[in-house]
Amino acid sequence: MAGHSKWANIQHRKGRQDEKRGKVWTRVIREIMVAARQGGGDPNANPRLRLAVDKAKAANMPADTVKRNIDKATGNLEGVSYEEIRYEGYGIGGAAILVDCMTDNRVRTVAEVRHAFSKYGGNLGTEGSVAFQFKHCGQMVFAPGTSEDKVMEIALEAGAEDVVTDEDGAIEVLTAPADFEAVRDALQAAGLVPEVAEVTMRAENTIELQGEDAARMQKLLDVLEDLDDAQDVFHNAVIDA
Numbered sequence: 001m002a003g004h005s006k007w008a009n010i011q012h013r014k015g016r017q018d019e020k021r022g023k024v025w026t027r028v029i030r031e032i033m034v035a036a037r038q039g040g041g042d043p044n045a046n047p048r049l050r051l052a053v054d055k056a057k058a059a060n061m062p063a064d065t066v067k068r069n070i071d072k073a074t075g076n077l078e079g080v081s082y083e084e085i086r087y088e089g090y091g092i093g094g095a096a097i098l099v100d101c102m103t104d105n106r107v108r109t110v111a112e113v114r115h116a117f118s119k120y121g122g123n124l125g126t127e128g129s130v131a132f133q134f135k136h137c138g139q140m141v142f143a144p145g146t147s148e149d150k151v152m153e154i155a156l157e158a159g160a161e162d163v164v165t166d167e168d169g170a171i172e173v174l175t176a177p178a179d180f181e182a183v184r185d186a187l188q189a190a191g192l193v194p195e196v197a198e199v200t201m202r203a204e205n206t207i208e209l210q211g212e213d214a215a216r217m218q219k220l221l222d223v224l225e226d227l228d229d230a231q232d233v234f235h236n237a238v239i240d241a
Helices: 007-018 023-038 047-058 065-074 107-120 148-158 177-189 211-226
Strands: 083-090 096-103 134-142 162-166 171-175 197-203 205-207 230-235 238-239
Touching: 023 047, 023 065, 023 096, 023 205, 023 230, 047 065, 047 177, 083 107, 096 107, 096 211, 107 211, 134 177, 148 162, 148 171, 148 177, 171 177, 197 230, 205 211, 211 230, 211 238
Parallel strands: 205 238
Antiparallel strands: 083 096, 096 230, 134 171, 134 197, 162 171
């Protein structure tokens, strides 16, 4: 089955995220606190917290920092209370954008998101205006040249929903969010380590942007991603970098 994701686009996004490592700890701490507050402070009994702790380890966050923020969220220490908000809007060429935020001040956050959209060529939409164009799922992406047969055999046996081979040879494994960890662990146990592994909002259809439109879209995405309260920015644009 041919897919729509472009390996170069995935690498481009990953590279830009790597450039912004300064914000990673802040975002991970917020994710840890919300996950712990909602599902309890034991990672073994809280899948969302377990994934957040995995992100913390990948970002080289000290274990005592992780524990301190779990304690804050579960009431053992006084801390800030964050709420999750999702904003939906349109970018260049009508591209769909989701902005997931965690904030202690909803009024400030919506003002900043609206300003970013309006200043850089987008439009903030209403709830439900673009979310239907995305699927909440686990996604693992393997580089071109990875054995498709091996990935497919192990992934489907472990409970994956689909394995998609893109036109450029990249392989995507898609799972239900609840099955993400089991499928990822099975693949890693077989020596198959994905370049990207996350629970995400995956665009069902894409819009290709080139030239000036691509540059304007990238600027809008950069500004949204740099907002202090932004946790994740999802979109359906394939940007010709």
